[in-house]
Amino acid sequence: MATEEVKLLGFWVSPPVFRVKWALEIKGVKYEYIEEDIFNKSTLLMELNPVHKKVPVLVHDGKAIAESFVILEYIDETWKQNPLLPQDPYQRALARFWAKFAEEKILRGAWNALCSQGEEKQKALEQTIEAMEKIEGELEGKEQFFGGESVGYLDIILGWISYCLPVWEEVGSMQILNPLKFPAITAWINRFLNHPVVKDKLPPTDKMLVYFHQRSKALASTSHGNRAENGKNKNKTPRTG
Amino acid sequence: MALSDVKVLGSWPSPFVLRPRIALHLKSVNYEYIEENLLESKSELLLKSNPVFKKVPVLLHGDKPICESLIIVQYIDEVWSSGPSILPSDPYERANSRFWAAYIDEKWFPALRGVLAAESEDAKKAAIAQVEEGLVLLEEAFGKLSQGKPFFGGDQIGYLDIALGSFLVWLKVIEKISEMKLLTEAKTRCLLEWAHRFSSHVAVKDVMPEADKLAEFGVKLRAKILKARAIPK
Numbered sequence: 001m002a003t004e005e006v007k008l009l010g011f012w013v014s015p016p017v018f019r020v021k022w023a024l025e026i027k028g029v030k031y032e033y034i035e036e037d038i039f040n041k042s043t044l045l046m047e048l049n050p051v052h053k054k055v056p057v058l059v060h061d062g063k064a065i066a067e068s069f070v071i072l073e074y075i076d077e078t079w080k081q082n083p084l085l086p087q088d089p090y091q092r093a094l095a096r097f098w099a100k101f102a103e104e105k106i107l108r109g110a111w112n113a114l115c116s117q118g119e120e121k122q123k124a125l126e127q128t129i130e131a132m133e134k135i136e137g138e139l140e141g142k143e144q145f146f147g148g149e150s151v152g153y154l155d156i157i158l159g160w161i162s163y164c165l166p167v168w169e170e171v172g173s174m175q176i177l178n179p180l181k182f183p184a185i186t187a188w189i190n191r192f193l194n195h196p197v198v199k200d201k202l203p204p205t206d207k208m209l210v211y212f213h214q215r216s217k218a219l220a221s222t223s224h225g226n227r228a229e230n231g232k233n234k235n236k237t238p239r240t241g
Numbered sequence: 242m243a244l245s246d247v248k249v250l251g252s253w254p255s256p257f258v259l260r261p262r263i264a265l266h267l268k269s270v271n272y273e274y275i276e277e278n279l280l281e282s283k284s285e286l287l288l289k290s291n292p293v294f295k296k297v298p299v300l301l302h303g304d305k306p307i308c309e310s311l312i313i314v315q316y317i318d319e320v321w322s323s324g325p326s327i328l329p330s331d332p333y334e335r336a337n338s339r340f341w342a343a344y345i346d347e348k349w350f351p352a353l354r355g356v357l358a359a360e361s362e363d364a365k366k367a368a369i370a371q372v373e374e375g376l377v378l379l380e381e382a383f384g385k386l387s388q389g390k391p392f393f394g395g396d397q398i399g400y401l402d403i404a405l406g407s408f409l410v411w412l413k414v415i416e417k418i419s420e421m422k423l424l425t426e427a428k429t430r431c432l433l434e435w436a437h438r439f440s441s442h443v444a445v446k447d448v449m450p451e452a453d454k455l456a457e458f459g460v461k462l463r464a465k466i467l468k469a470r471a472i473p474k
Contacts (some may be wrong), residue, residue, distance in 0.1 A: 065333070067339075068337075070340045070343065077335065090307070092319065096309075097307075
């Protein structure tokens, strides 16, 4: 079998990048990690992801794949061990559905809450919490993880909640995950954080606090100028991929 | 399988509803189509089948509801696996199809909708420019992915054909609103030809809405959007 060359272009804190790392590590795939400065993008990144110019980008034997959801499915289809998505088509559809839902309503919602103030912030918070309740409902009756006994696709997609959301809550002086209101998710977070591919491999909290403080300030100050004329908030999510 | 085992909850103007319908036709699966009126209040069945988003399309397979058009198309591809494949078999080609379908839904479609919902001439021009830019990117993607064959999926209609093709009649409506051609010989020759092939395909032509009827609907939809925005929150 030919040697496979796998590279991952990433950014140290990015949730979508961590998804790809976790997936590769669960599959036991060796890869070279290349850190990108997303504020000073390299020619390599621009060449590999000309459409979005974002991380993560996975490069496998010279083929570049972008967008974390797309990359995850590629990884699952290319390396068959430790499947991430369930086998049953209906369960797969459900996993994909909740992943999309969580990305739109929780990741974007929490980010919007972080970068806004006053009534807008309150509204974003309420919507995010409402969405989180649906995810809490999905966890009830599940064994260890959304994927069952082992970490799967939906755990990986939502994994950012374990390490990133607490930082956003602190930076934004807001609470989304009240442990009393969300016992299932809270327990899931603890299990996820203790998983071998996650444990001790997360970015340092103090560095994250500084970074997100800077980002939320920078975006909050431009958000009023950036407001699209149809009233939609144009705050950019950290969708580094 | 009984006809009532497979149902599609949809709405005739919705481009997203076309997707599962085309996919089921490609797989020769009979289904019952149930029309929802988008401009009126939502039916019990819709609210029960898609409580989270309350949107069409919904595929009802037996007692299982599946939501979100591209997720439904993948489900159809995986369940009726003996029919022609909708996604390619190679993982990298699948990734390319998924990548561009996501681009279409997340970046290109909002620009298209932006033309319809534009409040000012400037906003309209900006949205039109984004639609055009996107079409140029998709023209390039077509060149790479079709590899000289008639469709993004090769010899047959595939996932990405369905993802983009479902917007073709709306694109005609937007061309009318913009008073200009967006698919052109000059910039998007391959896509222009592909659009004719796609629209006349046997799995597509009977479900595509009529352009005039859709244009009329577009006017009503635009009025509804602008009115909703005008209401002080």
